Amino acid sequence: MGSTPPSYKGHRYPVEVISHCVWLYHRFPLSFREVEELMLQRGVLVSYETVRRWCLKFGQAYANGLRRRRPRPGDKWHLDEVFIKVNGELKYLWRAVDQNGNVLDILVQNRRDKAAARRFFRRLLKTTRTVPRVVVTDKLRSYGAAHREVMPSVEHRSHKGLNNRGENSHQPTRQRERAMKGFRSTGGAQRFLSAFSGISPHFRPRRHLMTAPSYRAEMTIRFAIWDQATGAAGQPAAA
Numbered sequence: 001m002g003s004t005p006p007s008y009k010g011h012r013y014p015v016e017v018i019s020h021c022v023w024l025y026h027r028f029p030l031s032f033r034e035v036e037e038l039m040l041q042r043g044v045l046v047s048y049e050t051v052r053r054w055c056l057k058f059g060q061a062y063a064n065g066l067r068r069r070r071p072r073p074g075d076k077w078h079l080d081e082v083f084i085k086v087n088g089e090l091k092y093l094w095r096a097v098d099q100n101g102n103v104l105d106i107l108v109q110n111r112r113d114k115a116a117a118r119r120f121f122r123r124l125l126k127t128t129r130t131v132p133r134v135v136v137t138d139k140l141r142s143y144g145a146a147h148r149e150v151m152p153s154v155e156h157r158s159h160k161g162l163n164n165r166g167e168n169s170h171q172p173t174r175q176r177e178r179a180m181k182g183f184r185s186t187g188g189a190q191r192f193l194s195a196f197s198g199i200s201p202h203f204r205p206r207r208h209l210m211t212a213p214s215y216r217a218e219m220t221i222r223f224a225i226w227d228q229a230t231g232a233a234g235q236p237a238a239a
Contacts, residue, residue: 005231029179063198065229074098117146
């Protein structure tokens with residue numbers, strides 16, 4: 001898989017402005033209008049509609065660039081599903097993280113039955129291109145049925161108390177869902193959450209386990225990786 005940053009041909013704003021707006025929107029629970037206001041305070045005139053188009057066009061590309069630069073996924077996967085509201089209807093957000101808290105993939109589906117679990121398992125194997133040693137889930141029986149069919153050689157641990165990491169990984173999404181007052185469509189939810197799950201965790205190291213100097217050093221590294229993924233690294237500073 002290549003690591004070439006996205007092309008900005010035809011955009012009159014420099015990459016630093018575009019990537020900064022996308023970072024603000026996916027890192028913090030902000031609306032497009034609030035991003036517009038923050039940029040105005042910095043002397044950059046950009047409309048909220050332009051910010052929206054940038055997030056749609058570059059958000060997933062940035063998330064993919066960050067994922068390509070991550071270490072190989074861990075061999076212990078935590079899977080969990082949680083309901084979200086899409087245009088007033090209940091849908092289910094399936095998420096998988098490894099033992100280090102790295103988000104492996106997400107999928108918005110209508111159900112949480114065997115077919116939905118099987119679809120998510122197959123998507124995970126295709127996305128990560130690896131097979132885990134252990135899969136940890138809650139006691140939803142759909143997981144067991146799909147596991148026996150898709151990855152029977154992988155150990156499956158099904159216990160409510162063992163899957164706190166998977167459940168906790170939903171917290172940033174819940175926060176963002178409240179700020180956005182829900183999602184308008186299933187496709188829109190999938191597009192946003194796919195980019196969000198690649199960008200937001202990159203800037204959320206396990207700070208409670210770090211000293212302040214270690215945290216600052218880690219964040220410096222992560223910002224440098226972000227600049228590489230977006231193409232801002234090595235660019236002249238914006239006027």
